[in-house]
Amino acid sequence: MAAVVSNRRVILKRYVTGLPSEDDMEMVTAETTLAVPAGSAAVVVKNLYISCDPYVRRRMTRHEVPSYVPDYVPGEVITNTGVMKVVSSGHPDFKAGDLVWGITGWEEYTLINNPKSSIYKINYSEFPLSYYTGVLGIPGITAYAGFFEVSKPKKGDYVFVSAASGAVSQIVGQLAKITGCYVVGSAGSDEKVNLLKTKFGFHDAFNYKKELELEGAIKRCFPEGIDIYFDNVGGATLDAVLPNMRTGGQITACGMISQYNLERPDGVRNLFYFVAKSLRMEGFLVSRYRGMYQRFEEEMAGYLREGKVVCVEDFAEGLDAAPAALIGLFTGRNVGKQLVAVAWE
Numbered sequence: 510m511a512a513v514v515s516n517r518r519v520i521l522k523r524y525v526t527g528l529p530s531e532d533d534m535e536m537v538t539a540e541t542t543l544a545v546p547a548g549s550a551a552v553v554v555k556n557l558y559i560s561c562d563p564y565v566r567r568r569m570t571r572h573e574v575p576s577y578v579p580d581y582v583p584g585e586v587i588t589n590t591g592v593m594k595v596v597s598s599g600h601p602d603f604k605a606g607d608l609v610w611g612i613t614g615w616e617e618y619t620l621i622n623n624p625k626s627s628i629y630k631i632n633y634s635e636f637p638l639s640y641y642t643g644v645l646g647i648p649g650i651t652a653y654a655g656f657f658e659v660s661k662p663k664k665g666d667y668v669f670v671s672a673a674s675g676a677v678s679q680i681v682g683q684l685a686k687i688t689g690c691y692v693v694g695s696a697g698s699d700e701k702v703n704l705l706k707t708k709f710g711f712h713d714a715f716n717y718k719k720e721l722e723l724e725g726a727i728k729r730c731f732p733e734g735i736d737i738y739f740d741n742v743g744g745a746t747l748d749a750v751l752p753n754m755r756t757g758g759q760i761t762a763c764g765m766i767s768q769y770n771l772e773r774p775d776g777v778r779n780l781f782y783f784v785a786k787s788l789r790m791e792g793f794l795v796s797r798y799r800g801m802y803q804r805f806e807e808e809m810a811g812y813l814r815e816g817k818v819v820c821v822e823d824f825a826e827g828l829d830a831a832p833a834a835l836i837g838l839f840t841g842r843n844v845g846k847q848l849v850a851v852a853w854e
Contacts, residue, residue, distance in 0.1 A: 516541040518616030519831050521581045525569040525806035528770045528839060533569065534587070535833040541687035545599040548756050551622045554593035559615055560642040561825075561835045561847040565589055566769045586614040587657055587831075590647050591851075592638045593619070593628070600624050608634070610641035611664045615831055617851065627736070629802070633810050643676050643846035644820040645794060645809060651763065652680035653805045654798035659791055660737045664689035667731055668847050669750065673714065673743040674701040674821070677763060680740050682711050683818045690737075692729045694747065697841040705845065708819060727812070742767045744775040751779035754786050762792035770839060821845030 515538050522535045544553045556796045557578060568581045568809035573710065591613040595603050603624055611628030621627060629643055643649060655677070668685040670678045673694025682705065685692040693713045694705045705714035707853060713730050720726040727735075727749055740747055744763030750760070768774045782788060813816035823843040825834035831849045838847060 510716045512543045513540050514543060514618065515539070516616055516618050518586045518614060519828060520586050520834060521569060521583050523583050524571045524580075525566075527770060529566060529569055531832040531836065532658045534835075536829060540578070541620070544597050545620070549599045549622070550624070552598040552600055552624045553596045553597050554609065554613060554619050554621060554628075555852070556613055556617060556619060556851045557592045557594060558614075558639050558642050559591040559613065559828075559831065559849045560589050560646070561590060561601055561838060561843075561849060563764060563766045563769060563832065563838050565835060566839070567625065577587055584589055585598055586616050588614050589613060590642060591629070592641050593630055598624075603628075603630075606806055608638065615828065615849075617828065620832070636810070636813060639822055639824075639848055639850075640813075640820065642848045643822060644680060644813065644818065645806060648676035648846060649809055650798060650802055650805045651795040652677045654795060654801065655761055655763050655793055656681050656739065658686050658798060658801075660739060660759055660795050661689055662737055665789065666690045666736040667755070668692045668737045668739065669732065669735045670694045670711075670729065670739045670741070671717075671746050672764075672766060673711065674697070674709075674845060675704050675741060678739065678741055679705075679709050679820065680818065682709050682783065683812075684708050685737075687812070687817055695726075701841075701844060704821065708821060714726065724752060727753045737761065739763060740765070743817065744768055744777075748775075748777045748779050751777075751782040751786075751788070754782060754788055756786045758786065758788050760788060760790040762790060765785065766839070823847045827851070 510536050517538050525533050565738045592610045595607040608631040609628045632773050666691045672678050682692050694711045695717045696702050702714045702716050705711040733746050734757050736758050738750050738760045740762050741764045744767035823845045828851050837843050
């Protein structure tokens with residue numbers, strides 16, 4: 510008979526309005542089997558690391574108009590990307606013991622019914638497994654595709670990145686440096702500003718929480734204007750950027766974390782600059798670029814080996830820590846890529 514084990518999991522208790530709290534999530538224990546159903550092409554995985562990302566917050570609210578990803582259902586396990594070890598498999602492309610990354614549950618063990626479309630084998634064992642929740646996973650390819658395929662940088666461009674110490678933005682800034690751009694980032698603490706300058710090699714950075722007037726702070730850093738703004742926050746920062754863009758500039762909308770907990774989103778007043786400066790703004794979903802993952806992975810692995818790209822990770826220990834780790838994203842608690850260590854291999 511297949512082994513039956515207890516399975517601790519984090520579920521959504523109720524839909525959320527405003528800033529989520531730990532009480533909106535609940536740790537429960539259920540039983541699960543470690544064998545795949547007979548005749549199934551599914552896999553059972555043991556979760557080693559799970560990722561905490563801002564977009565998870567959007568899925569915790571019920572949307573009358575469907576979003577680009579389905580809303581979570583109260584009572585069901587929260588899902589996101591993670592790093593896993595295959596326990597059992599009914600799929601010919603995966604075998605017990607394989608290390609993989611992809612979509613999984615915030616739980617100890619997950620049954621994945623469609624592994625071919627949702628998980629990937631880990632190809633570069635020379636790097637920490639946790640990198641596949643960040644620089645070699647979704648944040649990494651988001652940065653790569655968003656910067657090269659959407660922003661389309663040229664050597665010498667002036668690049669501004671908001672929330673610049675985060676999982677995606679720390680990589681964007683380094684890719685800008687590799688391309689020969691001048692790059693400035695904003696962050697929410699002096700510690701993060703120092704990290705941008707010393708660890709990630711940004712040419713300049715500032716603590717937006719200490720600036721009395723954002724538009725002036727951006728002007729100080731970009732007296733000749735911005736060619737590319739990689740936007741992760743929206744709201745007041747986006748509004749302050751618009752007058753500081755160069756004619757023909759590009760704004761790449763990757764995320765808008767300042768808006769996720771608001772019942773009524775902030776307005777943007779400086780929209781006429783889109784006309785006056787002939788600006789372009791384009792949003793994107795990383796799912797559109799799945800087909801370029803192999804190219805990205807090979808190139809990013811090379812940058813990591815050469816020391817051209819480095820990453821900073823913020824670990825929370827144990828599944829119990831996942832709700833607090835997620836909430837910390839919206840209060841600036843984390844420094845670098847936030848992830849949760851669920852189990853050791």
